[in-house]
Amino acid sequence: MNRNQRIGLALAALALVITGFLLLRPKDDGGSAPATTAATETAAPGTTAPATVPTTTAPVPPPPRVTTIAVKDGAPVGGEKTITVTSGDTVRLRVTANVADVIHVHGYDLEKPVPAGGSVTFTFKATSEGVFDVEAHSTDTKIAKLEVTP
Amino acid sequence: MIRRAGLAASGAAAAALALPSVAAAHGIVGRADLPIPGWLFGWAAAVVLVVSFVALALLWPEARLEHTRQRRVIALPAAADLVLGVAGIAIFAAGVYAGLAGTQTAAANLMPRLVFVGFWVGVPVASVVFGDVFRLLSPWRAAARAVAWAAGRLGLRGPAALPYPARLGWWPAVAGIFAFAWVELVYTGRDDPSTLAVLALAYAAIQLVGMSVYGIEAWSRNADAFGVYFSLFARLSAWVRRDGALWLRVPLSGTTSLPTPPGVVALLAVSIGSTAFDGAAEGQLWTEAGPKLQQLFVDLGFSLQAGLEIAFTIGLAGAILVIAGIYHLGVRGMHGVRPALSTRELSRQFVHTLIPIAFAYVLAHYFSFLAYEGQAFAFLISDPLGDGSNLFGTAGQTIDYSLFSATAIWYIQVIVLVTGHVSGLMLAHDRALTVYRSPREATRSQYWMLVVMVGFTSLGLWLLSVSNQ
Numbered sequence: 005m006n007r008n009q010r011i012g013l014a015l016a017a018l019a020l021v022i023t024g025f026l027l028l029r030p031k032d033d034g035g036s037a038p039a040t041t042a043a044t045e046t047a048a049p050g051t052t053a054p055a056t057v058p059t060t061t062a063p064v065p066p067p068p069r070v071t072t073i074a075v076k077d078g079a080p081v082g083g084e085k086t087i088t089v090t091s092g093d094t095v096r097l098r099v100t101a102n103v104a105d106v107i108h109v110h111g112y113d114l115e116k117p118v119p120a121g122g123s124v125t126f127t128f129k130a131t132s133e134g135v136f137d138v139e140a141h142s143t144d145t146k147i148a149k150l151e152v153t154p
Numbered sequence: 155m156i157r158r159a160g161l162a163a164s165g166a167a168a169a170a171l172a173l174p175s176v177a178a179a180h181g182i183v184g185r186a187d188l189p190i191p192g193w194l195f196g197w198a199a200a201v202v203l204v205v206s207f208v209a210l211a212l213l214w215p216e217a218r219l220e221h222t223r224q225r226r227v228i229a230l231p232a233a234a235d236l237v238l239g240v241a242g243i244a245i246f247a248a249g250v251y252a253g254l255a256g257t258q259t260a261a262a263n264l265m266p267r268l269v270f271v272g273f274w275v276g277v278p279v280a281s282v283v284f285g286d287v288f289r290l291l292s293p294w295r296a297a298a299r300a301v302a303w304a305a306g307r308l309g310l311r312g313p314a315a316l317p318y319p320a321r322l323g324w325w326p327a328v329a330g331i332f333a334f335a336w337v338e339l340v341y342t343g344r345d346d347p348s349t350l351a352v353l354a355l356a357y358a359a360i361q362l363v364g365m366s367v368y369g370i371e372a373w374s375r376n377a378d379a380f381g382v383y384f385s386l387f388a389r390l391s392a393w394v395r396r397d398g399a400l401w402l403r404v405p406l407s408g409t410t411s412l413p414t415p416p417g418v419v420a421l422l423a424v425s426i427g428s429t430a431f432d433g434a435a436e437g438q439l440w441t442e443a444g445p446k447l448q449q450l451f452v453d454l455g456f457s458l459q460a461g462l463e464i465a466f467t468i469g470l471a472g473a474i475l476v477i478a479g480i481y482h483l484g485v486r487g488m489h490g491v492r493p494a495l496s497t498r499e500l501s502r503q504f505v506h507t508l509i510p511i512a513f514a515y516v517l518a519h520y521f522s523f524l525a526y527e528g529q530a531f532a533f534l535i536s537d538p539l540g541d542g543s544n545l546f547g548t549a550g551q552t553i554d555y556s557l558f559s560a561t562a563i564w565y566i567q568v569i570v571l572v573t574g575h576v577s578g579l580m581l582a583h584d585r586a587l588t589v590y591r592s593p594r595e596a597t598r599s600q601y602w603m604l605v606v607m608v609g610f611t612s613l614g615l616w617l618l619s620v621s622n623q
Contacts, residue, residue, distance in 0.1 A: 010212050017208040021201050028193045091559075110184020111555045133560035134522075137184035153188060154560045 070125070071148075075101040075118075078143030087138075088151040089130045095150065097126040103142065109150065111136035182261045182270070182345060182530075186436065187522050187618070188560045190567060195619035198568040202575055202611050206604050209579050210597070217587040219580065222407040230400045238287070239296030246293035246354070248538060253351025256539030260345035261530075264538035269350050270338060271527040275520045277380075278387040282513060285393035285400075288384040289374070294361035295381065298370050315369035318376055323416030326364075328424055330357075330379020332474075335428035339435065340466040342459055376415065383421065386412070386509050390577075406577055409509045410584070414502035422508040423481065426610065427474030429515040433617030440469060480609045481508065487602030488586075491595055503589055504603065507581040511610050514574020518567040518614060522558065529553045567618055575611040579604065 074081040089095055099107045100123040107124060108115045111132055118124040130152040138148040190198070245268070253265030260266045280287050289295070305312070343349050365373040374381045388394075389408035394401050412418070434440050444465050451461035485501045495503075532551035536544050543549070558566075582603040586596040616622055 013208060013211055017204050021204055024197055024200060028197050030191075030193065108184075113552060132555035134188055134555065135186040136555075139184065151188065152560075 070096045070098050072098045072100065073138070073148050075099060075105060075107075075140050075147055077103060078105060078140050079145050080140075080147040084146055084148060086149045086151055088153065091130055091133050091152050091154055093130050095126065095128055095130050097138070097148075097150075099124050099126075099138075099140075099147070101140070106141040107147075108139045108141055109136065110139065111150075115141075182266050183523065183527060185522075185526065185555060187563055187567075189623050190564050190615065190619040192620050194564055194568065195615055195621060198572065198615050199612055201568075201572055202608055202615070205572065205576055206579060206608055209576065209583070210600065210604065213580065213583045215587070215593055217584045219404065219407045219584045220410045220588055222404045224394065224396075224401040224403040227400045227402050229398060230395055231398070235290055235296075235299075238290035239293075239299065242291035242293040242296050245291075246358070250351045250354055252538040252540075253347040253349075253354070256347060257541060258347055259540060260347060262537070262540030263347040264534045265347040265350050265354075266345050267527055267530050267534060269354070270344075271524060272531065273380075274334070274338065275516065275524045276528065277384050278513065278516055279524065281384050281388040282390045285391045285395060286385050286388035288381060288388075289395075292374070292378070292381055294358045294365070294378070295370060295374050297358075298362060298365040302370065312366070315372065316367055318368045318372035321416065322376070323418070324376055324382055324421055325417040326377035327379040327382035328417045328420045330377075331383050331421060332424050332428075334379065335424065335431075335470060336467065339428060339432055339470055340463050342463060383425065386421070386425075387513050389506075390510060390513060406510065406581060409506040409581060412506040412509070414505060419478070419481070419501055419505050422505055422512055423474050423478040425512040426508065426515055427477040428470060429512075429519050430477060430613065430617060431470045431473035433519055433614075433622065434473060435466070435469065437617065437622035439622070444469060477610075480606055480613075481505075484602045484606030487605070488599040491599040491602075492590060495589065500589070504582055504585055507578045507585065507603065507607075508610075510574045510577035510581070511607070511614075514571050514577075514611075515614055518570045518574075518618060521566055521570070522563050525557060526553055526555055568615070571611050571614045574614075575607055578607045578610075582607070 071085070071087050073085060087095070087097065097109070099118055101107075101118045102121060104118065104120045106115060106117050107126075109126060109128075111134065112128055114126055114128060116124045116126065130150075133152045133154055136150040136152070137146050138150055139145065140147050249265045249268040252263055252268075256263045256265070277288050277291075337344050337353065361373070361378055364377055367373075368377070375385075376382065389412060390406055391408065392402055392405045394403055394408060435444070447465035447468060448458070448461040451464045452458055456464065482497075482501070485497050485504065488500050488504070489495060489497045529551070530553055532548050536546045536549035536551075538545075583596075583600055586599050586603070587593065590596040590599055
């Protein structure tokens, strides 16, 4: 193979790789998919979600979802849940506990006490991407994972 | 890394039991990377293949990385040894003191991050960027040299050092690195600051005894696990210290002069295998198999915690064997090309090609860990004991987890793994040209190394991708 052939081959490979990247890359850059949560979802209080949705709805911003996690004796009821949100969304997380505890959202470094038999609500904007642990500090148990996707 | 202790225990089998001793081993990290999405994984794997075949066609016909020239840049006086040695001892002492005297809350104590972030991930990265810094920073080597210097000044002469047993080779280093990986990935008390401090003191004591018996240099270059391990990565660096000066060389070229004592292949297998296991431990395969294995040992009468540790030990050892197996496969293949070359000989001749792969694994897996947890040193240096002190006025600093977008981290991981792959291929190609007589044989032997490299790189990508979740 002479020099020109080598350069040609390298360029062809480069073109192939770049074309592949452009074709495969997802198109919806910055498109915000509605927040989906794997955990139990309830419409936020105040926004009465009608059972019959009007047929001609323009894409209105979805109402902020509240994810509720019940903690019993320092462990999550029903196992560790994954809350998935898109970067920039507002996270609303409600934690109930039967014994007094401190709930810690890692990465966002939010820490709030929850009284015995009571609940605590975190509302914050998901600005850091990644998978973050939510912990109950009484037992240092992970009660949920917060997944913030691009 | 560290955060996954409770994982197997929180699996279906053990969830109801929720053993506090296991759950309490929560790590200093509450963050993980998002897995590389399917499309990017597929594309990156394709790039690996394209790059490999293009490399086969384009790589040079004569060895280029062996015996390269070096350029002397600047004199490096002995004072550098003194300054860095003192710094190393001071950092070691601060970490051990914090571990013993400070809060036992892992995240607020200097010691856990010093060990798992600064030392275990930070030093390999610094070694590639600056050269073999640990040789000068090593607290045990610096302390031993200080003692030797002082004894010399006082005219004291101890018994002559014993010759280091050649048969032992690097096996003590293999044992040390395996032990560290075990503490990091298996041991449930890994985050406990005082335990880490005691382990660090014990390790330093063993080193001091070893150096006093076999001589500082002989021991440091063979049996000090971290000295040996970090020096592997330093061989990738463009910088090398020699004859009292700092020299510039072609990056990667330092690996070609890697000594190959007994244990060298095992050391690289432990390095790559332990990082691979850390990735796999977060994936579906292990989160399903791990608890079952744990249950098996619990049924045999072990406690939940012991069962967990035994299961993870088997997983770690298994991952190391898989890596060693892939490499051995390639060596067997090359042996077939020219049977006169024994597998043992070939295995040692090509082992340096795994160094860039090992570094790529470390960097791809722990890049974000280093970038984020490394920020913690800003507040830890002001409050190393976690007792509310504020030595330098930075105790209020926090970690900014929005520094890198998930997309940026994915691209960095892919670029790092592909770069490691290409580096490994180049080194293998170069070595083949010197080992095999004809370029034709060299090329044929390299089909096998190509399989090995593609295997390692694809595995590395897969471990970080959604396919593993």
